[in-house]
Amino acid sequence: MNHKKAKGLSFAKLILIAVPIGLLSALAGLGGYKLLHPEKIDPTLAFSATSSTSTKEHGWPEVQYLSESGLSALKEEQILACSKAIKVGAERNELADPTNYGKREARDVIGREIPNKPELIILHETVIPAGETIKLFKTPHPKDEVQASYHVLVDRTGSIVRIVPDDNRAYGSGYSKFGDFTVHSKSPEFFSINNVALHVSLETPDDGQGDTTSHSGYTARQYSSLAKQILLWQAKYGIPVFRITTHASVDRSHSRYDPRSFRWDELDSYHRQYANACGLNILALPT
Numbered sequence: 001m002n003h004k005k006a007k008g009l010s011f012a013k014l015i016l017i018a019v020p021i022g023l024l025s026a027l028a029g030l031g032g033y034k035l036l037h038p039e040k041i042d043p044t045l046a047f048s049a050t051s052s053t054s055t056k057e058h059g060w061p062e063v064q065y066l067s068e069s070g071l072s073a074l075k076e077e078q079i080l081a082c083s084k085a086i087k088v089g090a091e092r093n094e095l096a097d098p099t100n101y102g103k104r105e106a107r108d109v110i111g112r113e114i115p116n117k118p119e120l121i122i123l124h125e126t127v128i129p130a131g132e133t134i135k136l137f138k139t140p141h142p143k144d145e146v147q148a149s150y151h152v153l154v155d156r157t158g159s160i161v162r163i164v165p166d167d168n169r170a171y172g173s174g175y176s177k178f179g180d181f182t183v184h185s186k187s188p189e190f191f192s193i194n195n196v197a198l199h200v201s202l203e204t205p206d207d208g209q210g211d212t213t214s215h216s217g218y219t220a221r222q223y224s225s226l227a228k229q230i231l232l233w234q235a236k237y238g239i240p241v242f243r244i245t246t247h248a249s250v251d252r253s254h255s256r257y258d259p260r261s262f263r264w265d266e267l268d269s270y271h272r273q274y275a276n277a278c279g280l281n282i283l284a285l286p287t
Contacts, residue, residue, distance in 0.1 A: 059188045063112055064181050066119050066196070071238035071282070079235050082278035088228050091152070091162040096137035100149040101164040101171060104195050108185045115196050118166065118237045120178055121230055121244045122193075124201035125259035128209055130155040133201075137163055147171050150199040152229060158221025160229060164199075166236075172199030176250040178243070193250055198233050200226065202259055217261045227270035234283045241271075242286050 074082075104116040126133045130153060141147045149170040153161040164170040173193055176182065182191040202222050208215025233239060247258045268284075275284040 058110075060108075060110060060112075061184055061188060061191075063108075063114055064183070065115050066178075066181055066243075069119070069238050069240045069243070071234075071240055073238040074235040074280075079232060082235060082280065083232065085277050086228055086231070086274045088232065089158075089160065089225070091160045093162045094134045094138070095165075096149045096163050096170075097140045099140045099142060100137050100147050102169045104167065104169045105185045109187070114183055114185055117196065118198045118233070119196045119239060119243060120193055120198065120250075121233055121239060122172055122197050122199050122247055122250060123226075123245070123259050123262065124150060124172060124199060124247045125204045125208070125262075126153065126201050127204050127258070130161065130203040133203070134161065134163070150201040152199075153201050153203065154222050154225050154229070155203045156205070156219055156222065158219065158225040160225055166198060166233075169194050170197075170199045172197060172201075173247060173250055173256075175252045177252055178245065178250055191252075198237075198239075200229055202226065202262075208260060212260075213257075214261045217263065218259075218266075220266075223263070223266045224270050227267055227274055230267075231271060231274050231278065231280065231283060235278070235280060240286070241284060 105114060106116050108114050128136075133153060137149050149164050150172050151162075151164045151166055151170045153163055155161060171194060175191060176193045177191065178193055182193055183195045184191050185195060202218050205216050205218070230244060234241070246262065247256050272281075272284045275281050
């Protein structure tokens with residue numbers, strides 16, 4: 001099977017936090033959004049769906065699409081100019097083993113077109129040190145339940161490590177939804193947002209490497225680099241700020257609670273600063 005199932009407890013202790021989240025997970029993500037934009041009550045989660053009698057009869061749910069963001073992707077030269085303006089550092093390539101990522105599927109297994117362009121940005125944390133995380137992703141994992149990856153990792157110094165190319169699907173969120181939106185590509189039962197998500201993870205501090213509910217938090221350099229990465233992704237793909245969320249908020253396995261001790265106000269401060277430097281203030285505001 002090629003689809004990614006939610007990870008087991010032993011794996012979660014290594015790379016993702018595995019504690020019950022239930023309703024608290026959704027509230028955590030929504031609370032982060034409100035910290036970024038207190039003037040807005042709820043993020044826009046609108047989506048459309050298409051269906052047919054034949055697929056319904058076979059138990060397949062409708063194909064869903066997120067609503068138009070209202071933002072246009074910038075040209076390559078504009079993104080390059082922005083990168084120079086905010087002094088984006090060079091990425092270090094540490095590509096994952098091919099078993100730990102895949103392609104963004106254009107059609108599901110019964111031939112229907114499904115969304116496969118990046119439309120969401122998901123924030124994570126590593127739980128283990130960056131070096132161990134990279135080693136884990138470089139290790140072949142034939143079994144679905146232990147396959148995992150992010151697109152990029154931000155270490156404690158703020159350096160960006162490239163794990164999976166943006167054009168590919170990273171296995172960052174197994175059973176997952178953004179609000180009620182999700183993608184069914186392999187079966188009626190399995191659903192995930194990975195086909196339309198960009199995943200970025202912050203390296204966890206030493207005191208957070210385990211099943212603790214909180215830790216000392218992330219460095220200023222991490223927040224700065226994270227803000228730059230998010231802004232460039234927004235510019236490249238036309239992603240609005242209200243489609244930036246956390247793993248805890250999209251998880252539907254009721255076992256993910258990352259990134260813990262995350263300060264949305266810290267991210268917002270850097271994000272607005274860099275958006276202004278690039279003349280892209282629209283990317284820091286709800287649309």
